Each structure stands twice: as C-alpha cells, then as structure tokens.
Amino acid sequence: GAVVxxxxxxxxxxxxxxxxxxxxxxxxxxTTMFWYRQFPKQSLMLMATSNEGSKATYEQGVExxxxxxxxxxxxxxxxxxxxxxxxxxxxxxxxxxxxxTHNEQFFGPGTRLTVL
Amino acid sequence: xxxxTQPDIHIxxxxxxxxxxxxxxxxxxxxxxFWYVQSPGQGLQLLLKYFSGDTLVQGIKGFEAEFKRSxxxxxxxxxxxxxxxxxxxxxxxxxxxxxxxxxGTGTRLKVLA
Numbered sequence: 001g002a003v004v005x006x007x008x009x010x011x012x013x014x015x016x017x018x019x020x021x022x023x024x025x026x027x028x029x030x031t032t033m034f035w036y037r038q039f040p041k042q043s044l045m046l047m048a049t050s051n052e053g054s055k056a057t058y059e060q061g062v063e064x065x066x067x068x069x070x071x072x073x074x075x076x077x078x079x080x081x082x083x084x085x086x087x088x089x090x091x092x093x094x095x096x097x098x099x100x101t102h103n104e105q106f107f108g109p110g111t112r113l114t115v116l
Numbered sequence: 117x118x119x120x121t122q123p124d125i126h127i128x129x130x131x132x133x134x135x136x137x138x139x140x141x142x143x144x145x146x147x148x149x150f151w152y153v154q155s156p157g158q159g160l161q162l163l164l165k166y167f168s169g170d171t172l173v174q175g176i177k178g179f180e181a182e183f184k185r186s187x188x189x190x191x192x193x194x195x196x197x198x199x200x201x202x203x204x205x206x207x208x209x210x211x212x213x214x215x216x217x218x219x220g221t222g223t224r225l226k227v228l229a
Contacts (some may be wrong), residue, residue, distance in 0.1 A: 031214065034216070034217070041205060041220045041224075042222075043219045043220065043222050044160075044206070044217075044219045045219075046216060046217070046218070047214065049214070081161070093159060094161070095217075097215055103148050103167055103210060103215065104148075104210075105166065105210070105215065105217060107152075107159055107160045107162075108159060109158070109159035110158070110159045112157070115178075
C-alpha cells in the first residue's frame with residue numbers, strides 16, 4: 001500500500017517560535033495533500049488542501065497566515081505553524097492522494113505539537 | 117454539504133461479544149465511505165472502505181460494514197470483540213471530485229475482560 005511519513009513525530013517548542021512539519025509520500029506521487037488537526041479526544045478537522053505547485057486551499061476558520069502550507073513537489077508538503085502559542089498544541093495529521101491511489105487518501109502517523 | 121454522524125460517543129462491550137458501531141452520513145451522491153481505528157497517541161489505521169459494488173464490505177481484523185443507501189448508513193460490525201479492539205473508531209465520508217474527507221466525531225470502544 002501507499003506509505004506516508006511525517007517528521008517529526010513529536011515536537012516541543014516555546015511560545016512565539018515557528019515549527020515546520022513535513023509530510024512525505026514515500027512510494028507514490030501525491031498530487032494532493034491534506035492537513036488535519038486533532039484536539040485531544042476529538043475528531044479530525046480538515047485544515048487545508050494542497051495541490052502540487054498551487055497555493056493551498058484553507059477551510060473556513062483556519063488562518064492561512066498562521067498555518068503556512070507548501071506543496072513544492074509531488075512527494076513533499078510542509079506545514080509551518082508560525083508564532084506558535086499554547087492553543088496551537090495539537091495532533092497534526094497529513095494525508096496524501098495521487099493518481100495511483102484513486103479515490104483514497106493515505107494518512108501519515110501524525111505529529112504531536114506541544115507549545116510551552 | 118456532506119456530514120457524518122456517529123451517535124454513540126462511548127460503547128462498552130465484553131470480550132467475545134458482538135459489536136456494532138453506527139455511522140450515518142449526509143451526501144448528495146454516492147459517497148466514498150471509510151472506517152478507521154485510532155489507538156491513543158497513534159495515527160489512523162484503515163479498517164475498510166466502500167466505493168461501489170457489493171454493499172457488504174470485509175475489512176481487516178475481522179471487521180465488516182454494510183452500506184445501506186436507504187438508511188444513509190454504514191455501520192461497522194464484528195462478531196466477537198477482542199480486548200485489543202479497544203480504541204477510537206472514526207467513520208469518514210469522502211466527496212467525489214474534491215476527495216475531501218469529513219470525519220465523524222468518533223466512538224470510543226471499551227472492552228471488558
């Protein structure tokens with residue numbers, strides 16, 4: 001099956017700093033990548049959709065200047081949380097979809113962000 | 117707009133008992149439907165999916181689900197639950213075209229020994 005990785009798996013940062021999370025498709029070309037956020041004991045909420053080479057499309061209520069998404073290649077998308085604050089602490093999960101995956105997204109293992 | 121409802125927030129069953137987790141969806145066309153399982157602090161694992169065809173879908177770990185268009189449901193079942201099945205279960209609907217997924221709120225399964 002298609003494999004998606006995320007790095008780092010856990011990150012702790014100080015308030016006010018920026019954090020970058022990488023999402024890679026390891027064995028397929030990801031034409032579309034999705035970023036989700038999951039608060040403790042809650043469901044996954046779609047933050048944004050990124051298509052390779054295009055600007056990301058953000059869901060309503062998600063601050064695009066706060067959560068910068070770059071999808072510069074067919075195997076890599078990055079999410080940068082800028083000027084992070086404690087309320088940004090969450091579990092961030094990416095997923096990827098490509099021509100080879102048909103109608104299905106493949107999910108990364110997630111990144112636990114803790115902002116002190 | 118698409119939406120997913122998982123009516124049961126928590127379910128507790130005894131080991132060896134049967135299980136049914138409910139999922140109802142709202143979508144204008146034939147949806148893509150998924151069930152995922154998530155253990156604490158972990159990512160999502162796909163249990164099964166429905167795109168088209170046979171409405172009874174077999175998945176991993178002995179799970180199955182049945183798509184019922186008339187009831188807009190995609191309930192997950194397992195005939196005999198194991199203690200290792202204790203986890204959070206999410207139903208998701210995928211939209212044709214955008215391929216966006218909408219997740220239900222999840223059902224937390226507890227298994228009694």
